[in-house]
Amino acid sequence: MIDKLVLYFQYPFVRYAVIVGVLIALCSSLLGVTLVLKRFSFIGDGLSHVAFGAMSVAAVLSLTNEMILILPVTVVSAVLLLRSGQHTRIKGDAAIAMISVGALAFGYLLMNLFSTSSNLSGDVCSTLFGSTSILTLTKNEVILCVVLSIAVVLIFVLLYNKIFAVTFDEDFAKATGIRADRYNLIIAVIIAVIIVLAMNLVGSLLISALVIFPALSAMRLFKNFKYVTVFSAILSVICALMGILISILSGTPVGSTIVAVDVLAFFICYVAGRVKGGVIG
């Protein structure tokens, strides 16, 4: 088995896939805690469907660089969604459901009407469940992903204390002069970037899993924000690494394998949390 892995690692595309996979897992877990606590667990889902819709439009317009359309559209939707949670009459989860289903249907419709591809359902399936595109990454895509990931991690670390304050008690944060709206905006933008990145790895449908499972697992074990954040990041990286290796060795789809490992890790943490009574730190 080790031999096989060593052999595979001689191929650059395998190394690329591992690098990108681990980075995406790291980034997506960072904001998971905040999203779960703000009751926005499904935002990953909603946004990835928006990204899917944008991707269809890009395909129909046959844009050479799809990102030009996908990233801005997703960022705007993220901002609107996170804002809707606080003030409007439509509650956060309902707004996400509406946008998500709407964008999905719209995207599929467009693809159906205008697609030139011969294998439409194959295309759709791979966008939804994660294609093999993580195995066909070019060097430039890997570099882009590395740069964006470093930016996300850096911003998160620098804003960690402010994100905590805003997540824990937004009113208090605002009352003491923290620009909560600005930080909510930054959170939304980071999420959108992560989602667009993660679509390559696990596909639209499974992104939520990548965002929320590590956070939920960590919350079974720890009751301290810092520990939860650090542990969920580590757990997410380990799960992604294991998932990718398993999928390489046994030829299973990458995205679903990673999520399966995440689910397994959640159950282990759940049981461990029960046994320990969940009070550490």
Add this chain to the structure above:
Amino acid sequence: MALITVTDLVLGYDSQIILSDLNFKIDQGDYLCIVGENGSGKTTLMKTLLNLKDPLGGRIVTGDGLRRNEIGYLPQQTAIQKDFPASVWEIVLSGCQSRCGLRPFYGKEERKLAEENMERMEIKELAGRCYADLSGGQQQRVLLARALCATRKVLLLDEPVAGLDPMVTSQMYDLIAKLNKEGITIIMISHDISAALRYADHILHIGDKVFFGTKDEYLHSEPGRFFIEQQKGENKDDR
């Protein structure tokens, strides 16, 4: 100049006016109690004072060098979720956030301040505990310590004793009175008129009739006498 001067304030949501023509003044070191029926707009007033929502009209002017972000705040029935994983230390420290400005991390000074305020609230030994696992009284102390990290001057408290048992309630009132003696201006919403009359020096009554003045003036005013009678009646019904 007064610490906070409120002139012709109009409170409400969107275009629905809850209360208008509110005028009062708070000086450094005052202990003001805001009383009134449920839904009379007490929390709304506090949120407006905190800049969390805009007034529909009128003005709030701060003086004596008080900046708008130097106000500590204890929210009513916090909406903080039951499963939020946060330790007491993390929460108290987060009260120092406004001092940091754009600085990303807490320094020695902030840690010391958080420690001092935890000592003041006698919750030092809880530092590592999870907030969600604490009793209601302990949680209030944690939030009070956090508020104290945010201010040296003014504390706004929205029903700080709601849901606490009588023993813990009186401890809480004593704690607040102690802070007031140390020079912190207290603005407290309370349903408990007898406590308000015991501890506060000024009363703001809002509702159909608005009253603002010292405690003694309130006792002899029409809304004051009416409200106190009413509360006594309610207490009798309870028994």
